[in-house]
Amino acid sequence: MSPPTFRLYNTLTHETEPVEPIEDEHLRFYSCGPTVYTYAHIGNFRSFLTADLIRRTAEAIGWDVTNVSNITDVGHLTQDDLVDPGGEDKMQQALEREGERFANIYDLARHYTDAFLKDWRALNLREPEVRPRATEHVTDQLEAVIELVETGHAYTTDKGVYFRVDSVEDYGQLSGNTESEQLRATERDTVDDPEKKDPRDFALWKHDPDHLMHWHSPWGWGFPGWHIECSVMGMRYLGEKFDLHTGGEDLIFPHHDCEIAQNKALTGGPAVNYWVHTRFLQVEGEKMSKSKGNFYTVRDLIAPAPDDDHVPAPIRTQGGVDPLALRYTLLQGQYRKPFNFTLDTLRTAARHVQRFRDASDRVDEAIEADVDGPDPLGPKLGDCYDRMLAAMCDDLNTPAATAAALEGVRHIEDADTLSGAAAHSARFWLDRTNDLLGIIESETEDEPPAKEDTSPLSGSQFATSVDAVLQDREDARANGEYARADAIRDTLEALGIEVMDRPEGPEWRRKVEL
RNA sequence: GGUGACGUGGCCGAGUGGUCAGGCAGAGGCCUGCAAAGCCUCCUACGGCGGUUCGAAUCCGCCCGUCACCUCCA
Numbered sequence: 001m002s003p004p005t006f007r008l009y010n011t012l013t014h015e016t017e018p019v020e021p022i023e024d025e026h027l028r029f030y031s032c033g034p035t036v037y038t039y040a041h042i043g044n045f046r047s048f049l050t051a052d053l054i055r056r057t058a059e060a061i062g063w064d065v066t067n068v069s070n071i072t073d074v075g076h077l078t079q080d081d082l083v084d085p086g087g088e089d090k091m092q093q094a095l096e097r098e099g100e101r102f103a104n105i106y107d108l109a110r111h112y113t114d115a116f117l118k119d120w121r122a123l124n125l126r127e128p129e130v131r132p133r134a135t136e137h138v139t140d141q142l143e144a145v146i147e148l149v150e151t152g153h154a155y156t157t158d159k160g161v162y163f164r165v166d167s168v169e170d171y172g173q174l175s176g177n178t179e180s181e182q183l184r185a186t187e188r189d190t191v192d193d194p195e196k197k198d199p200r201d202f203a204l205w206k207h208d209p210d211h212l213m214h215w216h217s218p219w220g221w222g223f224p225g226w227h228i229e230c231s232v233m234g235m236r237y238l239g240e241k242f243d244l245h246t247g248g249e250d251l252i253f254p255h256h257d258c259e260i261a262q263n264k265a266l267t268g269g270p271a272v273n274y275w276v277h278t279r280f281l282q283v284e285g286e287k288m289s290k291s292k293g294n295f296y297t298v299r300d301l302i303a304p305a306p307d308d309d310h311v312p313a314p315i316r317t318q319g320g321v322d323p324l325a326l327r328y329t330l331l332q333g334q335y336r337k338p339f340n341f342t343l344d345t346l347r348t349a350a351r352h353v354q355r356f357r358d359a360s361d362r363v364d365e366a367i368e369a370d371v372d373g374p375d376p377l378g379p380k381l382g383d384c385y386d387r388m389l390a391a392m393c394d395d396l397n398t399p400a401a402t403a404a405a406l407e408g409v410r411h412i413e414d415a416d417t418l419s420g421a422a423a424h425s426a427r428f429w430l431d432r433t434n435d436l437l438g439i440i441e442s443e444t445e446d447e448p449p450a451k452e453d454t455s456p457l458s459g460s461q462f463a464t465s466v467d468a469v470l471q472d473r474e475d476a477r478a479n480g481e482y483a484r485a486d487a488i489r490d491t492l493e494a495l496g497i498e499v500m501d502r503p504e505g506p507e508w509r510r511k512v513e514l
Numbered sequence: 515g516g517u518g519a520c521g522u523g524g525c526c527g528a529g530u531g532g533u534c535a536g537g538c539a540g541a542g543g544c545c546u547g548c549a550a551a552g553c554c555u556c557c558u559a560c561g562g563c564g565g566u567u568c569g570a571a572u573c574c575g576c577c578c579g580u581c582a583c584c585u586c587c588a
Contacts, residue, residue: 011518014518032588033588034588035586035587035588040588041588043587043588044587044588045588046588047588048588050588072586089586090586090587172517175517175518175583175584176516176517176518177516177517177518177583177584178517199585200585202585202586203585203586225586226585226586227585227586246588247588248587248588249518249519249582249583249588250582250583250586250587250588251583251586251587251588252517252518252582252583253517253518253583253584253585254583254584254585254586255585255586258585258586277588278588279519279520279581279582280581280582280587280588281588282581287581287582332526332527332537333526333527334527334528336519336520337519337520337527338519338520338521338580338581338582339526339527340525340526340527342525342526344525344526344538344539345525345526345527345537345538347538348526348537348538348539351538352537391528397528399526399527399528399536399537400527400528400529400535400536402536402537403527403528403535403536403537404536406536406537407536413552413553414553477547480547482547482548485547485548486547486548486549489549489550493550498550498551499549499550500549500550500551500552501546501548501549501550501551502551507551
């Protein structure tokens with residue numbers, strides 16, 4: 001059958017539209033990446049997950065994909081209008097906070113970039129084709145700013161260079177913030193540059209020789225404005241026109257509106273056809289914030305570090321969550337709707353991921369055994385896959401897609417026996433499901449994040465001793481000493497070992513504790 | 515105040531005019547020495563008020579509520 005039409009909601013048109021790449025069957029898109037001044041939290045990754053799902057869906061319908069995802073490692077000011085030398089940026093603040101950990105601002109950026117990439121892989125996000133860093137493209141940015149000044153789209157003041165918003169058509173089209181007067185009326189009480197000609201004008205270059213990161217420019221030492229880096233890096237790696245651009249909903253204004261304006265000024269027309277924005281998530285029904293104690297970074301959940309001050313106390317003794325369970329959790333909400341992240345959902349997700357894994361193991365055994373027999377699974381699973389793909393193509397409807405996937409795994413579980421033929425069908429389905437949703441097995445080389453292992457024994461030694469204890473319990477059961485058998489089970493449970501008595505003998509696994 | 519999004523059962527979340535979403539939790543049952551896991555059954559909602567229609571969670575209007583952005587937060 002022909003693949004379904006891939007449709008996405010376009011912030012620019014307020015409609016869900018068929019995605020039609022400029023180059024047939026080749027999707028080229030840019031994803032706004034993080035500013036690396038701290039560990040990324042699960043909300044950040046909800047947005048990056050959207051980009052990953054766009055990639056996977058496009059690949060599933062046979063398209064090529066070129067994705068550029070940047071790292072913002074230049075510290076930008078916390079207030080755009082505050083272009084005085086005393087202004088601080090987030091990276092500088094981070095360095096002051098953690099000065100003892102890092103030699104300098106570049107060291108800090110490197111540390112958090114590495115941490116970010118590690119989390120990226122842990123969540124089984126596919127690697128973008130290009131991952132440019134802002135600090136490595138300052139020359140490109142400078143050239144763009146010079147061009148904008150020369151073409152009259154920008155002007156200089158003592159404090160920097162500003163983009164002249166009224167030099168392009170339809171500024172603010174993306175957000176709907178089109179009224180100059182409106183922005184003026186709501187301007188915050190910040191230090192303004194009196195030489196700015198329009199309150200909407202934004203900085204392309206900031207004059208500041210004391211900034212921790214500074215570069216030489218025709219206007220003296222300083223650093224680039226925030227919006228210009230994405231315009232420049234997007235065009236450099238994807239061309240003057242490309243298909244799609246992703247980011248968090250907070251970036252709609254001003255960042256993406258500014259980017260659109262810059263691109264128009266530089267190329268004479270808009271660069272991007274589709275804008276896709278991911279809604280913020282909430283945690284336990286509230287805005288995620290450090291003061292509420294519901295602020296989760298990826299590493300908090302998947303690999304707790306009890307001595308790390310970044311890990312909030314309420315979960316410092318928890319964590320150890322399967323990163324794919326975290327991924328599965330984030331799939332329970334469609335990217336464009338508010339999503340309420342709860343530990344309860346995470347707990348459930350961990351169980352579901354385990355079901356996929358158990359089914360996968362069983363299928364592998366059945367392939368090995370290769371018993372003759374019919375294949376009742378093939379058609380059912382084929383149908384499940386079709387519905388999964390259709391759901392993904394329908395504006396990344398991940399809740400519907402995971403529902404169909406769960407139905408598929410139930411078909412495998414329900415089969416009393418798996419013939420070789422059925423097992424091969426199941427293997428094919430599991431692999432394609434994992435390709436599309438990435439929820440069964442990680443594709444990365446990284447070691448799985450160290451689960452908290454308080455045992456002094458290594459993994460295999462530990463397993464051997466658990467097996468020995470279980471044998472003792474089996475002996476007790478055989479002798480009818482049920483009180484002793486239950487005591488052994490309770491002891492193991494207290495150690496985080498879950499015991500299941502199967503017809504073929506006892507089985508155990510580590511409990512998922514949240 | 516401006517801009518944009520969203521309101522579905524105890525909870526999370528599909529569903530865009532008429533037939534079951536699904537999951538979690540809960541209740542009962544099967545299985546088990548007892549459990550756990552798994553399986554079966556049950557629980558049936560659409561923020562409010564109008565309107566369109568033979569028929570609306572689904573379309574329209576108004577209201578209420580939640581969230582986000584309004585100069586650097588994904």
